[in-house]
Amino acid sequence: MIIVLNQNDQTTIENLKRHFGADHDVFVHQNRVAVQGITAEDLDDAERQAAVELIDQVPAAVQGSRLFHPEDTVIKTKHSLIGGANFSMMAGPCSVESLAHVTKMASVAKANGATVLRGGAFKPRTSPYSFQGLGEDGLKYLRQAADKYDMDVLTEVMDDEHVEMVAKYTDIFQIGARNMQNFSLLKAVGKTNIPVMLKRGMSATVDDVLNATEYIAAGGNHNIMIAERGIRTFDNKYTRNTMDVGVVPVLQKLTHYPVIIDPSHAAGHTEFVTPLGLAGVAAGASGLVVEIHDDPAHAFSDGAQALKPDEFKTLADKAFAIRELLASQPVQQEKAGR
Template identity: 70%
Template sequence: MIIILKPATAAAMQAKLIAEFGTSHEIFTHANRIAIQGLTPAQLPTDVRAASTDVLTDVPAAVQSSRLFHPEDTIIRTPHSVIGGNHFVMMAGPCSVESAGHVERMAEVAKQGGATVVRGGAFKPRTSPYSFQGLGEEGLRDLRAAADQNDLDMITEVMDDEHVAMVAQYTDIFQIGARNMQNFSLLKAVGRTQIPVALKRGMSATIDDVLNAAEYIAAGGNHQIMLLERGIRTFDNKYTRNTFDLGAVPVLQELTHYPVIVDPSHAVGTWELVTPMAMAGVAAGASGMIVEIHDDPTHALSDGPQALKPKTYLKMAKQAFQLHDLVQSWA
């Protein structure tokens, strides 16, 4: 149940409800709203009902992630980026950090295209155990150096809760990969930090699954969450790596206050299709995108076929920002 209180007495009524029900129910407060798990309207004190403008009983399990509880957009601020609301953030870089020199060159290209965040994997979850697994902490150092040299933020994947403390020393944004979306111990671990988290939708995850995964992070006290749509697995992957669920963008924006970022690279898996799907994501209203770039995709250590060459990336990025401005002008 979510109670919308009259602003003038909201603080007093919240304190009263916490004192009365806080030991027996989960309670969350936001501005003039209070959510109480397991309570019914009939149990509300008379003065609280009189001090409220509405009582919502059809409340999702992911309460803190819900726009019913938190109506305004969450805006995430990092040293070089503003993520959410009407802002548009570009994140770009290689799939994997391959060397200090290479990631430095790709960070320069990313920035030329308007990116404020450089991406790169230091720990890579691969389908085959014999594929390149990443450079580990050396890769984190290289990506951090490339980001700092170009005045960019850094996003990188953290694969398990044991790595959270180490990755936290380097990154500005944790990325939770699709395979780890329901790794609840990892979600709890990043939830105990105050570092922004980019949560990727699992390849077979429903919208509710994503929101409940985000709730694990929020329950730990970290509300700097963004959701990444990267395509889902359906019955046909002959022509694209996954099915890019563009409808998830406006649906998530209606259900939650967290920024929604699109990942066309992983969605389609083929560089020729990345630009049209990137444009589709912008047109759908995404708050940003994350794309993979590489100057020699044929020899990339991971996911070369979906990486954009610098010239293609720069053209795509320019179009993306122009389209975002056009979409905003219609609002």
């Protein structure tokens, strides 16, 4: 149950915590108190009288629920605002290949409106014989390239043992699709105050990914964004995965966390990345995370889905134009009605 109180009713909040805290999970967000496993009958007279509203059905992912936390979460980093009315472009190579190359890609990303430089130093690959990343050296190169162009770093952390090391270099942890339900890893990043991009697992339902966010939030870290990167369906003949564009408004209805679209992993082929990315923007996503490379044929990983610099410019220009159009639409409609 969620008990909605008058603003600043700290007395009732403390009473509820004392009343139920020993036997139930109790979560507080401003004037809303969520208590797992109770009904209105469990409240005493004073608690019922203090309530403005009682919401019977508490979602399993209570801390991520809009019922509990109605306003959008806006994640603030040194160079970016992610969520709410903001639109964030994130771009970079799939893998960090060298300092010179990731710096060159940072320049391309920055020139086209990106504020976050993405790149993998530890790469979970389908085959154990594929390139696995440069490790900590890759993190150092990524950090240097981002700092040169006043950008934030987004990079994947693969297990809880690496959290402390990756935290020294990144501004945003990425949890990959294969690790979406690696609960020890989710708990570890939840104990930090570093923002987390949680990628939806390739076979995960909406409830699966929302419940995964709770493992992060339960540790005290509420700087969470959810990335849609395509799911596995019965047909992967033409694209690597099936991008669920519809999940953007669904998640925005259910949760306050920003929703990011990763068209590169959804498409798997360069020619489809831009249209899928633009579809995500048109659906209302809070940002895009895109793989770019100046020589995809010789990329260390996933070159087939990387955009060349001119292709990324086309995507970025159109994405920002669509976002501007969406933002201005209510104003234009209002003028038309006058």
